[in-house]
Amino acid sequence: SSLNDPEQGKAYSTGGQIPAKIYVTGLIKIDEAEIAVLDGDNGRAESAN
Numbered sequence: 001s002s003l004n005d006p007e008q009g010k011a012y013s014t015g016g017q018i019p020a021k022i023y024v025t026g027l028i029k030i031d032e033a034e035i036a037v038l039d040g041d042n043g044r045a046e047s048a049n
Helices: 004-048
Strands: none
Touching: none
16 A cells, blocks of 8 residues: 555646646636737727827
8 A cells, every 4th residue: 555655646746737737828828818909909099099
């Protein structure tokens, strides 16, 4: 059982790291999308002026 415990710990830490990377990547994609929308709004504002 002592050999299985470290393996379970490694699997748990690996499983925790993968969702964290996906979460960070998702935030970056959202930030890029928001920047694209802001750029589009600024372009419309300039054309309106």
